[in-house]
Amino acid sequence: xxLAAHFPGVNNTTVWADxxxxxxxxxxxxxxxxxxxxxxxxxxFFLAEGLRLREHNGRIHDLDVVGRPESLTVLNALAxxxxxxxxxxxxxxxxxxxxxxARRLATLDHLSDGRAAWNVVTSSDAFTGxxxxxxxxxxxxxxxxxxxEFVATARELWDSWTPDGESRPFAHHxxxxxxxxxxxxxRSPQGHPVVIQAGDSDEGREFAAGAADIIFTRHGTLEAGxxxxxxxxxxxxxxxxxxxxxxxxxxxxxxxxxxDEEAQENAAEIRHQQISPQNALLALEQVWGRDLSGYDxxxxxxxxxxxxxxxxxQGRVRHGDPLAVAARWRAVSEAKGLSIRQTVIETTGRxxxxxxxxxxxxxxxxxxxxxxxxxxxxxxxxxxGGLDDFVDRVVPLLQESGTFRSEYTGSTLRSHLGQAxxxxxx
Amino acid sequence: xxxxxxxxLAAEIGGPPHYDAGHYLALARLAERGTLxxxxxxxxxxxxxxxxxxxxxxxxxATDRVGLVPTxxxxxxxxxxxxxxxxxxxxVSRGRAGWNAEVSTTEAEARLFGRRSAAPAAALxxxxxxxxxxxxxxxxxxxxxxxxxxxxxxxxxxxxRLHYVDFEGSTFSVRGPAIVPRPPQGRPVTxxxxxxxxxxxxxxxxxxxxxxxxxxxxxxxxxxxxxRRRAAAHGRDPADLRFLAALTVDLGDAETTPEPGLESGxxxxxxxxxxxxxPVDLAxxxxxxxRSGAVDGFHLTxxxxxxxxxxxxxxxxxxxxxxxxFRTFYPGGTLREHLGLTRPASRYALARTxxxxx
Ligand SMILES: Cc1cc2nc3c(=O)[nH]c(=O)nc-3n(C[C@H](O)[C@H](O)[C@H](O)COP(=O)(O)O)c2cc1C
Numbered sequence: 001x002x003l004a005a006h007f008p009g010v011n012n013t014t015v016w017a018d019x020x021x022x023x024x025x026x027x028x029x030x031x032x033x034x035x036x037x038x039x040x041x042x043x044x045f046f047l048a049e050g051l052r053l054r055e056h057n058g059r060i061h062d063l064d065v066v067g068r069p070e071s072l073t074v075l076n077a078l079a080x081x082x083x084x085x086x087x088x089x090x091x092x093x094x095x096x097x098x099x100x101x102a103r104r105l106a107t108l109d110h111l112s113d114g115r116a117a118w119n120v121v122t123s124s125d126a127f128t129g130x131x132x133x134x135x136x137x138x139x140x141x142x143x144x145x146x147x148x149e150f151v152a153t154a155r156e157l158w159d160s161w162t163p164d165g166e167s168r169p170f171a172h173h174x175x176x177x178x179x180x181x182x183x184x185x186x187r188s189p190q191g192h193p194v195v196i197q198a199g200d201s202d203e204g205r206e207f208a209a210g211a212a213d214i215i216f217t218r219h220g221t222l223e224a225g226x227x228x229x230x231x232x233x234x235x236x237x238x239x240x241x242x243x244x245x246x247x248x249x250x251x252x253x254x255x256x257x258x259x260d261e262e263a264q265e266n267a268a269e270i271r272h273q274q275i276s277p278q279n280a281l282l283a284l285e286q287v288w289g290r291d292l293s294g295y296d297x298x299x300x301x302x303x304x305x306x307x308x309x310x311x312x313x314q315g316r317v318r319h320g321d322p323l324a325v326a327a328r329w330r331a332v333s334e335a336k337g338l339s340i341r342q343t344v345i346e347t348t349g350r351x352x353x354x355x356x357x358x359x360x361x362x363x364x365x366x367x368x369x370x371x372x373x374x375x376x377x378x379x380x381x382x383x384x385g386g387l388d389d390f391v392d393r394v395v396p397l398l399q400e401s402g403t404f405r406s407e408y409t410g411s412t413l414r415s416h417l418g419q420a421x422x423x424x425x426x
Numbered sequence: 427x428x429x430x431x432x433x434x435l436a437a438e439i440g441g442p443p444h445y446d447a448g449h450y451l452a453l454a455r456l457a458e459r460g461t462l463x464x465x466x467x468x469x470x471x472x473x474x475x476x477x478x479x480x481x482x483x484x485x486x487x488a489t490d491r492v493g494l495v496p497t498x499x500x501x502x503x504x505x506x507x508x509x510x511x512x513x514x515x516x517x518v519s520r521g522r523a524g525w526n527a528e529v530s531t532t533e534a535e536a537r538l539f540g541r542r543s544a545a546p547a548a549a550l551x552x553x554x555x556x557x558x559x560x561x562x563x564x565x566x567x568x569x570x571x572x573x574x575x576x577x578x579x580x581x582x583x584x585x586x587r588l589h590y591v592d593f594e595g596s597t598f599s600v601r602g603p604a605i606v607p608r609p610p611q612g613r614p615v616t617x618x619x620x621x622x623x624x625x626x627x628x629x630x631x632x633x634x635x636x637x638x639x640x641x642x643x644x645x646x647x648x649x650x651x652x653x654r655r656r657a658a659a660h661g662r663d664p665a666d667l668r669f670l671a672a673l674t675v676d677l678g679d680a681e682t683t684p685e686p687g688l689e690s691g692x693x694x695x696x697x698x699x700x701x702x703x704x705p706v707d708l709a710x711x712x713x714x715x716x717r718s719g720a721v722d723g724f725h726l727t728x729x730x731x732x733x734x735x736x737x738x739x740x741x742x743x744x745x746x747x748x749x750x751x752f753r754t755f756y757p758g759g760t761l762r763e764h765l766g767l768t769r770p771a772s773r774y775a776l777a778r779t780x781x782x783x784x
Binding site (some may be wrong): 031060062081099178182185232 | 443444471472475480485487509537541577581583605706
């Protein structure tokens with residue numbers, strides 16, 4: 001089993017109002033979570049990215065955590081206070097250039113002695129583009145063609161130095177990039193930093209099957225996970241790759257208690273904190289695509305249908321067809337007699353593993369054994385101490401059963417993943 | 427000019443490229459032992475070496491006080507990314523970040539990106555100035571107390587204390603606000619080499635520290651006076667700028683062949699003023715220039731960093747400290763404090779409170 005720690009960023013997973021919640025920005029918070037993950041022998045530490053502050057109804061969203069430092073810079077600093085932990089940065093392929101990003105990633109791989117990873121994301125919206133020269137120039141359809149060419153170009157740059165330290169000129173002339181010259185950084189310890197893909201469409205899965213070492217997914221239920229797992233793994237053969245070459249890791253939350261009952265109570269309490277009355281209405285507006293501030297969060301769902309192509313929400317990916325989501329929410333609400341807030345609590349929770357440490361360890365193991373995941377990216381709900389209990393109480397059980405490593409056997413992230421360094425293609 | 431203005435010293439820790447952190451860390455710690463204001467790390471997309479900002483981030487948690495100033499080029503990097511990365515260096519170093527703004531003039535650099543062809547220095551420096559401008563606006567775009575964590579209303583931030591910068595430059599525009607909250611120093615320290623004509627305007631408008639390459643105190647003073655005049659014309663207080671003479675130093679043959687006097691026959695290594703001699707002679711030179719009031723201090727580039735920086739710290743700095751010309755400890759924690767620069771208030775906060783007062 002592979003385990004990673006997600007620094008809880010900008011969304012309503014974080015219960016910032018909890019008295020134990022500290023800064024989302026101070027380096028001490030990043031250091032705490034990373035050291036905890038390394039104490040737990042985790043594969044890697046993960047940072048998400050958003051290049052424009054989210055807006056709701058034309059105003060900056062103010063209910064959830066807002067603001068975060070730039071990922072690669074934070075990870076370079078974390079390389080100083082950790083030894084083995086992989087360091088993964090989400091960096092957008094649309095608003096960056098291959099030469100510069102390949103250089104920054106190779107630098108991180110050198111400065112961390114082979115622990116760098118890049119989560120290639122593809123959001124292309126004009127809203128984010130307003131912060132960049134590029135603007136919103138890229139068609140939705142072109143997101144993955146640019147991302148795939150971006151990764152291929154980066155690999156050409158990383159391969160432009162021979163393994164024995166000789167630099168050769170590179171030249172790439174493709175649809176999205178025409179670059180040539182000499183790369184300034186020798187081949188890095190992992191050859192190529194580890195590549196992660198996050199994005200669920202057919203194009204996204206295909207891109208991952210051809211180019212990624214890890215998929216970060218949201219498929220968190222056992223059934224959805226197995227389906228996704230089988231689909232993605234089946235795509236590998238046509239690229240000459242084996243199933244183990246691409247690790248599937250859903251992002252999941254967890255709640256612990258001394259007993260299963262206590263954990264369930266804790267979980268209910270946390271969901272209540274995450275979905276405040278204000279946040280419930282906001283979630284509703286995100287689906288319905290219009291202002292619903294007049295509604296009572298403790299009252300019923302709106303009778304009318306969502307606006308399909310609304311830009312009420314900016315800077316956040318809308319998942320699924322709003323009409324379908326609304327229909328599902330209505331069904332849940334009617335079947336169980338739930339209010340708006342209760343419905344949102346019920347329907348928006350990402351897969352949570354809830355229970356005593358023993359129960360959670362068993363659930364995680366069942367997931368990997370059922371072919372629904374190769375491991376998990378754990379998203380704690382408290383910063384920075386939200387992983388402490390998991391590492392102290394769940395990890396030892398996984399280690400006892402031989403499901404998870406007790407010691408790092410290698411020093412690079414690829415060695416943690418059990419994947420070979422890429423073959424040099426000079 | 428008064429002779430007892432505080433002396434400021436900084437050193438470059440580059441030299442031949444290294445790809446492990448140990449080399450840079452040892453040099454930065456050495457500089458910190460000598461209570462230098464800051465270390466710099468040069469960078470360019472076209473010559474071997476790691477990303478400088480990454481290297482200084484890597485060594486930030488392993489140092490305590492010394493300022494960290496990477497070269498960041500503005501020609502091919504998105505201004506929004508520049509601003510975020512420098513602000514983040516300030517967060518991870520707890521207030522010790524600066525950046526040395528540079529441009530990329532060559533066709534070789536342009537080809538690495540394939541987005542635009544090489545342009546004249548004047549146009550690139552105008553763009554660099556705009557990048558420095560928008561970076562500062564983005565650093566101001568979160569007021570210091572924007573994060574409120576108000577459980578009564580459920581609001582994490584006060585969005586009235588976040589601001590769109592709506593910047594329209596000649597080659598780019600940025601909507602804002604920053605994604606990174608206001609960094610510890612308010613604005614990390616901006617360094618620009620103001621020697622060349624195209625860089626003077628951006629230096630006068632945006633730099634906190636101006637490097638000057640000159641071979642006599644008189645030459646340095648002339649550049650300094652020109653930059654000060656321009657700064658005043660832009661409404662800045664010239665006293666808020668620090669001027670450092672840039673000097674490449676070779677302390678290799680200290681005992682045998684002192685060649686101290688820059689004035690008596692300077693040698694140029696590339697475009698830098700060049701000094702060859704012993705640590706004591708270097709201390710004399712620094713003392714003389716500083717007494718003359720031409721500059722606030724020196725930015726030293728050791729020709730062989732591991733050897734020369736050791737001689738600078740244990741020889742030159744020790745002597746300057748002995749003569750009470752240079753401090754023996756860091757009185758503050760941030761780079762701004764080392765430089766005697768105040769922490770600026772956010773322009774948006776000032777505008778908002780002025781509006782409220784009216
Ligand atoms: C688990 C997961 C995590 C993601 N994290 C980020 C992120 O941190 N930043 C970002 O800009 N996009 C992120 N994305 C968005 C994807 O990169 C992509 O733009 C989006 O999912 C739409 O692509 P798709 O149609 O292939 O799903 C994430 C997506 C998934 C599924």
